[in-house]
Amino acid sequence: MSYILPTYGRFPVTLVHGEGTRVWDDQGKAYLDFCSGIAVCALGHSPQPLVDAIRKQAATLIHCCNLYHIPQQEELARTIVEDHVRIPGKVFFSNSGAESNDGLIKSARKFGHARPQPDGSPKYEVLSFNQSFHGRTLGGINATGQQKVKEGFDPLLPGFRHLPFNDLNALTAAIRPETVAILLEPVQGEGGVNVATPEFLLGVQALCEKHDLLLLLDEVQAGFGRCGDPMAWREIVPGLEPDGISWAKGMGGGFPIGAFWLSDRLIDGEKPLSSLMGPGSHGTTYGGSPLACAASLAVLREIADRKLIDNVRARAAQISEVVVSWQHPLVTEVRGLGLLIGIGLDVEKMTVPEGKLPAIHLSAKLLENGLLAPPAGPATLRLLPPLNVSESEVSEALEIVRTTLDTLISQP
Structure with a gap:
């Protein structure tokens, strides 16, 4: 029994620790955090300054x-x-x-x-x-x-x-x-x-x-x-x-x-x-x-x-170039500015359980695969990493997105 008002539809994970761009749940599983508390943790988790x-x-x-x-x-x-x-x-x-x-x-x-x-x-x-x-x-x-x-x-x-x-x-x-x-x-x-x-x-x-x-x-x-x-x-x-x-x-x-x-x-x-x-x-x-x-x-x-604006622009360009290069059948476009990025989804080609919104279903699958990334409406995945996210962390996150999308392609 919970004593908290049911105002949130929560994903099935309990986060208890964070450091930099990663968080850990109460079972010890680690996740890359490209949600950042919905664009809040600008420097990642528990930054020393x-x-x-x-x-x-x-x-x-x-x-x-x-x-x-x-x-x-x-x-x-x-x-x-x-x-x-x-x-x-x-x-x-x-x-x-x-x-x-x-x-x-x-x-x-x-x-x-x-x-x-x-x-x-x-x-x-x-x-x-x-x-x-x-x-x-x-x-x-x-x-x-x-x-x-x-x-x-x-x-x-x-x-x-x-x-x-x-x-x-x-x-x-x-x-x-x-x-x-x-x-x-x-x-x-x-x-x-x-x-x-x-x-x-x-x-x-x-x-x-x-x-x-x-x-x-x-x-x-x-x-x-x-x-x-x-x-x-x-x-x-x-x-x-x-x-x-x-x-x-x-x-x-x-x-x-x-x-x-x-x-x-x-x-x-x-x-x-x-x-x-x-x-x-x-x-x-x-x-x-x-x-x-x-x-x-x-x-x-x-x-x-730390001149993090330079990193924001570089990582934004990296994300856009990599996602576009996939030519993925479920991706319609990459839009946004800096590290407020939306990946448009072709929901007609996605395998989605009845009653589930496509972007929320994708976010849930990404969670299972070790990446936190929130939806932005029914047909957009949002990427909001910390402003100091590294090139290698972006590459790791995008690989999780790509492989997860592959599993959701509707079969003819």
């Missing part, structure tokens, strides 16, 4: 509420703004990606009051995209463009509509007087690993400028090096200038932390956008604790000091 930072900070000060100044928080915010975003702005620290996205949505509503419709009523509508995923809070599921996450939670919150991804014409036609912001993932992770095109991102930015909307980017899964550049959007369009960005997952390397950033760009000629979220507008008990910020600082420094 992160362990040392947590141990040192835990012995000094674990928690301090946000009624007082927290030096680690200031240093992490400075690092994010100056070294990563490289656009003037300010950061709020949360505990998760869903909270970070809720913060962006609240910021958009604040902006809608500061920049109302012609009749004086506030703008409030956030446009997002089909197959997006923005978290499982009420705000997050309403912003998410997947019906399955909303079932059983109606009545839904007003102020959200979903449009075809990478379809600029549909977006242009959808903007209404009450629209206040456009929220998108530069790379849709949960929705199938779909990458925004440069033309689409530039078009979204132009529409935001034309209609006085906020351009909000969800980089919860894609940010801080997973897709190449520390900011995934910059890997697609270097000159883009968003108004807000959300993060979580990899920025803590396994320690819970999230954040969102708002630009300092002026609205009404003199007031910065970031000033709209003033005292009393938002808050958190645990967000930005000394311990969480020390952990995140250690992760971001290790990514920078």
